[in-house]
Amino acid sequence: xxxxxxxxxxxxxxxxxxxxxxxxxxxxxxxxxxxxxxxxxxxxxxxxxxxxxxxxxxxxxxxxxxxxxxxxxxxxxxxxxxxxxxxxxxxxxxxxxxxxxxxxxxxxxxxxxxxxxxxxxxxxxxxxxxxxxxxxxxxxxxxxxxxxxxxxxxxxxxxxxxxxxxxxxxxxxxxxxxxxxxxxxxxxxxxxxxxxxxxxxxxxxxxxxxxxxxxxxxxxxxxxxxxxxxxxxxxxxxxxxxxxxxxxxxxxxxxxxxxxxxxxxxxxxxxxxxxxxxxxxxxxxxxxxxxxxxxxxxxxxxxxxxxxxxxxxxxxxxxxxxxxxxxxxxxxxxxxxxxxxxxxxxxxxx
Amino acid sequence: xxxxxxxxxxxxxxxxxxxxxxxxxxxxxxxxxxxxxxxxxxxxxxxxxxxxxxxxxxxxxxxxxxxxxxxxxxxxxxxxxxxxxxxxxxxxxxxxxxxxxxxxxxxxxxxxxxxxxxxxxxxxxxxxxxxxxxxxxxxxxxxxxxxxxxxxxxxxxxxxxxxxxxxxxxxxxxxxxxxxxxxxxxxxxxxxxxxxxxxxxxxxxxxxxxxxxxxxxxxxxxxxxxxxxxxxxxxxxxxxxxxxxxxxxxxxxxxxxxxxxxxxxxxxxxxxxxxxxxxxxxxxxxxxxxxxxxxxxxxxxxxxxxxxxxxxxxxxxxxxxxxxxxxxxxxxxxxxxxxxxxxxxxxxxxxxxxxxxxxxxxxxxx
Numbered sequence: 237x238x239x240x241x242x243x244x245x246x247x248x249x250x251x252x253x254x255x256x257x258x259x260x261x262x263x264x265x266x267x268x269x270x271x272x273x274x275x276x277x278x279x280x281x282x283x284x285x286x287x288x289x290x291x292x293x294x295x296x297x298x299x300x301x302x303x304x305x306x307x308x309x310x311x312x313x314x315x316x317x318x319x320x321x322x323x324x325x326x327x328x329x330x331x332x333x334x335x336x337x338x339x340x341x342x343x344x345x346x347x348x349x350x351x352x353x354x355x356x357x358x359x360x361x362x363x364x365x366x367x368x369x370x371x372x373x374x375x376x377x378x379x380x381x382x383x384x385x386x387x388x389x390x391x392x393x394x395x396x397x398x399x400x401x402x403x404x405x406x407x408x409x410x411x412x413x414x415x416x417x418x419x420x421x422x423x424x425x426x427x428x429x430x431x432x433x434x435x436x437x438x439x440x441x442x443x444x445x446x447x448x449x450x451x452x453x454x455x456x457x458x459x460x461x462x463x464x465x466x467x468x469x470x471x472x473x474x475x476x477x478x479x480x481x482x483x484x485x486x487x488x489x490x491x492x493x494x495x496x497x498x499x500x501x502x503x504x505x506x507x508x509x510x511x512x513x514x515x516x517x518x519x520x521x522x523x524x525x526x527x528x529x530x531x532x533x534x535x536x537x538x539x540x541x542x543x544x545x546x547x548x549x550x551x552x553x554x555x556x557x558x559x560x561x562x563x564x565x566x567x568x569x570x571x572x573x574x575x576x577x578x579x580x581x582x583x584x585x586x
Numbered sequence: 587x588x589x590x591x592x593x594x595x596x597x598x599x600x601x602x603x604x605x606x607x608x609x610x611x612x613x614x615x616x617x618x619x620x621x622x623x624x625x626x627x628x629x630x631x632x633x634x635x636x637x638x639x640x641x642x643x644x645x646x647x648x649x650x651x652x653x654x655x656x657x658x659x660x661x662x663x664x665x666x667x668x669x670x671x672x673x674x675x676x677x678x679x680x681x682x683x684x685x686x687x688x689x690x691x692x693x694x695x696x697x698x699x700x701x702x703x704x705x706x707x708x709x710x711x712x713x714x715x716x717x718x719x720x721x722x723x724x725x726x727x728x729x730x731x732x733x734x735x736x737x738x739x740x741x742x743x744x745x746x747x748x749x750x751x752x753x754x755x756x757x758x759x760x761x762x763x764x765x766x767x768x769x770x771x772x773x774x775x776x777x778x779x780x781x782x783x784x785x786x787x788x789x790x791x792x793x794x795x796x797x798x799x800x801x802x803x804x805x806x807x808x809x810x811x812x813x814x815x816x817x818x819x820x821x822x823x824x825x826x827x828x829x830x831x832x833x834x835x836x837x838x839x840x841x842x843x844x845x846x847x848x849x850x851x852x853x854x855x856x857x858x859x860x861x862x863x864x865x866x867x868x869x870x871x872x873x874x875x876x877x878x879x880x881x882x883x884x885x886x887x888x889x890x891x892x893x894x895x896x897x898x899x900x901x902x903x904x905x906x907x908x909x910x911x912x913x914x915x916x917x918x919x920x921x922x923x924x925x926x927x928x929x930x931x932x933x934x935x936x937x938x939x940x941x942x943x944x945x946x947x948x949x950x951x952x
Contacts, residue, residue, distance in 0.1 A: 245809055249802070250779060334733075340701055343761070347768035348709070350776055354769065361765040369757050373750060389734050396733075400704075400726040407709040408719060410775065414711045417778035422611070424785045471866065472829065505837075 246305045253413055254350055257406050258302045258310045261345070264402060265295035265314060269321075279383065284328055291321050311349050318342045319364060326371045330378040332385075334392040339368045341403040348410060428502040430480060431487035439501045439509065443558055446499075446511070451554060458520040460510040461565040462490070462547045463573065467506040470541065478539055486543075489534075493527055509562070517551035524549065546573040607666045615712055619663040619671050623656045626675075630656065640744050648685055652678050668712035673721065676707045680725055687732045691739030695753030700729045702764030709771050789863040791841060792848035800862035800870060804919055807872065811913065819873040819881045819912040822926040823851075826905045826938040828867040835898065840867075843904055846896045854888045870923075878912045878943055885910060885941045893939065905939035914946050921948055 247255045273288025294317040302310040318338050325335035343361045346352070378385055426438040434442070450457055464486060471479040483506065490500045490508060497513040512520050524547050532544065548568030550561045595601075601620070608616045634649035655678045662671035679699055686696035704725035708718045745752065787799035795803070804820075811818055825831075825847060832840040844867065851861050855871060864870040873881050885908050896904040909929025911922055925946065933942040 245806075246813075248806070250783065343765060344705055344768060347765050348772050350772060350779075354773075357769060358765060362762075365757065365761045365765070368761075369754055372753060372757075392734065393730050396726060396730050400723075403705070404708055404719065404722050407705060408715065410771070411709050411711060411718070412715065414709075414771070414775055414778065417775070417782050418611075418711060420782050420785070421778060424782075429785065 240303075244303055244305065251305075251307060253409065254307055255302060257345075257409065258298070258307060258314065261314055261402065261406075262295050262299040262302060262310065265317065266292060266299065268398075269295060281328065284325065287321060287324055291317055308351055311346065311352070315342050315346050315360070319367070323367060323371065326375055328379060329384065331371060331375050332377040332388045332392065334395040336368055336371045337396050337399045339364050341399040344403050345406055348407065431483050431502045433487050433491065433500050433502045433508070435502060439499070439511075442499060443511075446513070447552075450513075450552065453514075455514045456516055456552055458512050458515050458517050458549055458551045459561050459565045460512065460520055460524060460547050460549050461503065461562065461569045462508040462510060462545050463569055464506040465544045465546060465573065470543075474539065481539065482541065482543065486545075489531060490527075493530070509565075517549050520549050520551070546570075548572060605664050607664065609666070612666065612668065612712075615668055616663055616666075619668065619675070620660060622675065623660045623663070626656045627653060642689065642741065642743060645686065645689060648682065652682055669714060669717075672707060672710055672713055673717070676703050676721065679703045680728065684728055684732060688736050689739060689741050690743065690745070690752075691749075692733055692737050693739075693749040693753065694745070695749075695756035697729055697732045698753075698756045699760045700725050700732075702760045702767070705764065706767045709768070792844055792863050794848050794852070794869070795860060795862035797862060797864055800860075800864070800872075803860070803862075804872065807874075808917075808919055812915075815915075816875050817913045817915075819876055819878065819910055820922060820926055821871040821873065821881070821885055821908045821910040821941075822864060822923070822930050823869045823871065823885075823906050823908045824930055824934070825867040826907060826934070831898065831902075831904075839898060843896060843898065847892055847904065847906065850891050850895060851888065854884070854891060870926075876912075878910070878945065881910055881912065882941055882943050889939065889941060907933040907938050908941040909933055910941060910943040911946050912943075914948075917946050917948060922946060 243252055243255060269288045269291035273285050273292065276282075276285035276288055294313055298310045298313040298317070301307075301313060319342060322335050322338035322342075325333070329335070343364050346364075347357055347361050349357075378388070384391070426434060428435045446457065464482070467479065467482070470482060483502075487500070487502065487508070490510065494500055494510065495513070499511040499513075501509040501511075503509040512523060515523070528545070528547075532542070546569055548565040548570070550564040550568070552561060601624070604613055604616050630649045630652050634646045634653075637643070637649060638646035655674060659671045659675045659678075662668075662674065680703055683696045683699040683703075686694065690696065704722040707713055707725075708722040710718070713721075787796055788794070789796045807818060810816070825843065828840065828843075831843065844863075848861075848863070848869070851869060851871065855861055855873075859871060859873045859876075861869055861871045871885075873884075876884075889906055889908065892906050893903055898904065907930060909926045909932065911926045911929065913922060925944065929942040929944055933940040936942070
């Protein structure tokens with residue numbers, strides 16, 4: 237019993253939303269038909285009663301197909317059931333009860349369902365649309381059954397709402413996935429996937445506005461190029477995955493120490509670029525000095541490694557090229573690294 | 587003359603170029619709104635004339651008003667306020683369709699426009715979720731009220747007797763854009779999903795699968811193999827002396843070698859088997875339903891190909907070593923990888939450029 241509430245293992249991750257949608261749809265279909273079939277028998281509409289039982293069976297099949305990971309089959313069976321049942325309902329009772337609107341929901345869901353071929357989807361939807369029109373043209377408002385006639389407007393309201401609400405729910409869930417994907421994509425195009433810092437592409441767009449606003453406000457700003465010392469040795473001694481974690485933790489360290497108006501970019505493998513807004517080179521020197529001290533005091537927590545980094549600073553002045561400023565910072569960083577030469581990182585035992 | 591005028595109009599910047607306020611990723615949305623509005627303009631103008639000529643003055647005036655509304659929709663879209671633009675356009679369609687139904691009756695089918703409008707507003711990513719739900723639900727309620735209360739028209743028109751034509755026109759002209767709109771959302775969804783997966787699952791440098799993806803993949807395969815009573819093999823490969831290469835020739839040469847090796851791996855194993863970049867210069871290859879002997883053969887040819895084809899400047903060759911393990915009925919994934927790693931180590935110790943194979947033996951403590 238518990239298995240019915242869990243997503244089966246064989247559904248791959250990206251199919252989960254579709255699986256959930258069909259899971260819900262087939263349960264609603266089962267329930268709806270199971271309720272309608274006895275009512276139809278009571279009203280002596282035997283044909284529709286039998287159709288209701290067939291509907292229960294078909295939705296059961298759709299449910300099982302869905303559980304077994306055959307999502308396309310599930311959607312095919314489900315839409316076939318809606319198509320035949322709605323047509324039969326309208327032909328036998330008349331158009332006044334609104335059963336034909338199930339066809340519109342069917343169109344909506346089949347057209348939006350991800351794993352279908354484009355031409356077949358279009359043809360199937362067109363066929364459904366045409367059958368909707370044919371029902372309107374050829375079937376009178378009330379075919380028979382005087383008893384039901386009194387409840388026509390109630391039935392109409394219930395039917396249209398029970399079509400519209402699940403249909404809307406399905407569309408909204410698809411929409412929220414679309415929005416989530418859009419956010420993820422825009423995140424990845426401006427951020428580095430590992431460190432979650434901004435990437436170079438973002439930097440080059442951002443810096444244009446930064447220059448304009450700095451010149452307007454008559455302010456200056458500084459570039460700092462930071463490079464972790466002995467990073468290669470970490471990778472070789474402890475493996476790449478420890479190296480990755482070091483990058484992540486270092487990025488968090490930098491980000492937590494910067495102001496909102498500053499920017500930290502992952503420049504390359506273990507290189508980071510920091511832009512300190514409204515900050516001269518001399519001030520930046522002080523900032524970096526404290527950062528180095530703080531970093532030495534607070535070793536990276538996860539692997540108890542104590543690391544150090546080197547940096548080089550260059551200050552922006554009007555009409556200077558960004559590339560050359562960064563290369564100046566790079567050269568200074570390299571010189572600092574050479575001078576320091578304390579290539580010692582030690583793993584503190586736990 | 588007329589054709590010339592039409593082509594200049596067609597190639598006018600207004601239709602072809604988005605204003606600067608439109609961001610690159612919103613271009614499709616902008617042009618969709620623009621074109622819908624542009625198509626709506628002449629239709630409303632024509633209807634306005636038609637209704638005026640047939641004496642339905644109030645409908646004619648409303649058609650003129652909707653001209654203004656659609657112009658403001660264009661204006662809003664040009665200012666990058668898509669949500670408002672879509673909502674305004676949707677509201678126009680709904681009010682217009684409702685008015686037409688109230689005047690002419692449901693037999694003319696104008697109320698059918700409410701369905702596609704509600705659905706498209708609901709699913710469009712530029713509209714806000716709560717607003718879209720409320721909007722769509724209201725639309726459906728209006729639809730029910732129209733259907734139940736206005737089956738008879740309020741006015742007599744010359745159109746009496748042609749109801750069915752109007753109904754078919756409304757259904758088709760509302761239905762086909764509806765289907766196309768839904769299918770377009772679907773294709774956007776598929777494309778996005780592919781790109782998101784690519785970011786998450788593909789290693790940027792080599793184009794092979796990433797480690798994270800492969801771990802999930804192996805778990806899935808373990809489950810599958812148990813169910814279908816198959817077995818599979820994994821091989822871990824490591825480029826020999828890669829560290830030396832990196833130090834001597836720089837990272838760029840190292841990256842180039844990684845790329846070339848990955849390409850050869852991809853070409854050799856084809857579509858049935860899969861490979862990922864397991865670590866820096868380590869690769870993990872998954873062989874589906876392959877005997878140990880065939881595995882060894884395939885890897886030996888792969889190893890020889892790499893030696894023959896991948897060159898570093900100043901005639902250095904690149905070699906690779908492999909450790910291969912095939913699975914039994916019962917196995918632990920971590921043990922499997924561990925054993926393959928141990929075999930790889932053996933191969934390295936035995937002189938590199940070798941393939942060492944074994945059956946899964948399990949129970950080895952680390």
